[in-house]
Amino acid sequence: MGATGYFIHRDFWKHEMGAGHPEGPARLDAIEDRLLVTGLDHALQRREPSQASLSDIELAHSRKYVASLRGLSEALREDMQAGGPTHSALDPDTAINTHTWDAALRAAGAALEATDAVISGELENAFCAVRPPGHHACREKAMGFCFFNNVAIAAKYAVERHGLQRIAIVDFDVHHGNGTENIVAGDERILMVSFFQHPFYPEGGAQSDAANLVNVPVPAYTKGMDVRELIELMWIPRLQAHRPEMIFISAGFDAHREDDLGQMGLVEQDFAWITQRIKDIALQYSQGRIVSCLEGGYNLSALARSVEAHLRVLADV
Numbered sequence: 361m362g363a364t365g366y367f368i369h370r371d372f373w374k375h376e377m378g379a380g381h382p383e384g385p386a387r388l389d390a391i392e393d394r395l396l397v398t399g400l401d402h403a404l405q406r407r408e409p410s411q412a413s414l415s416d417i418e419l420a421h422s423r424k425y426v427a428s429l430r431g432l433s434e435a436l437r438e439d440m441q442a443g444g445p446t447h448s449a450l451d452p453d454t455a456i457n458t459h460t461w462d463a464a465l466r467a468a469g470a471a472l473e474a475t476d477a478v479i480s481g482e483l484e485n486a487f488c489a490v491r492p493p494g495h496h497a498c499r500e501k502a503m504g505f506c507f508f509n510n511v512a513i514a515a516k517y518a519v520e521r522h523g524l525q526r527i528a529i530v531d532f533d534v535h536h537g538n539g540t541e542n543i544v545a546g547d548e549r550i551l552m553v554s555f556f557q558h559p560f561y562p563e564g565g566a567q568s569d570a571a572n573l574v575n576v577p578v579p580a581y582t583k584g585m586d587v588r589e590l591i592e593l594m595w596i597p598r599l600q601a602h603r604p605e606m607i608f609i610s611a612g613f614d615a616h617r618e619d620d621l622g623q624m625g626l627v628e629q630d631f632a633w634i635t636q637r638i639k640d641i642a643l644q645y646s647q648g649r650i651v652s653c654l655e656g657g658y659n660l661s662a663l664a665r666s667v668e669a670h671l672r673v674l675a676d677v
């Protein structure tokens with residue numbers, strides 16, 4: 361069995377969207393505390409990622425969008441120096457501060473370096489404890505706390521830069537990964553399987569008809585046992601048929617029953633079970649290659665316990 365990488369960087373704490381915003385740096389404190397107190401950090405290879413290059417970001421985002429985000433970031437810095445506001449809002453719940461640009465580049469960089477390390481065999485799998493998250497970020501648009509789509513960029517990178525032919529993306533965040541869908545829909549090399557609460561933010565997803573998407577909308581208050589059954593029925597046969605050479609996970613933990621940003625009923629053991637089923641597929645078809653990136657999860661205690669459960673399966677401890 362190979363090692364499990366854990367990618368994290370101080371820059372991920374510096375991005376914040378205002379006091380009281382649920383997607384805040386305290387999420388990473390909760391995860392780090394949990395790894396320390398459980399001793400799980402000893403089982404992981406901790407890495408500090410560098411920033412992704414713009415050419416790699418542009419595998420999933422348009423040059424125009426990337427330039428506009430950079431421009432907003434520079435304008436905010438100038439405004440702030442002149443005594444202006446500390447944040448610039450992109451939508452009602454998504455804002456940048458002067459550290460967002462660097463953090464977002466580094467979050468994508470974590471996914472890319474994890475991809476390199478897993479493909480080279482240096483690591484068997486990896487978890488990227490990143491902020492900002494990515495799965496709502498569309499080719500041309502930031503939204504839903506997301507700026508660059510870390511998982512979609514890494515999936516495209518595995519195909520375009522490493523020459524892999526078949527990739528799978530698994531998204532178990534409570535919200536539909538509309539950004540990832542926007543970027544990978546129609547790309548037959550990439551199979552995306554997901555479940556999400558529906559109807560719910562960001563709407564859509566239930567009617568998607570691209571052949572490479574397996575979208576499983578579920579009603580509020582769905583419990584773990586029902587989700588497991590749907591996964592066996594809907595995801596697993598498609599994953600087996602696709603025979604992915606590598607699997608990316610959009611690991612959101614906001615489907616936890618204690619998480620108020622969603623209304624689903626999963627608990628830690630459900631996240632462990634889902635991770636194990638993904639790992640079974642990875643061991644069968646993908647040489648165990650998994651790169652998992654943090655998406656949502658806003659109840660700090662539930663998030664930390666769920667990440668622990670996820671990591672215990674990835675690291676086999």
Ligand SMILES: [Zn+2]
Pocket residue numbers: 533534535612614655656657
């Ligand atoms: Zn979410």
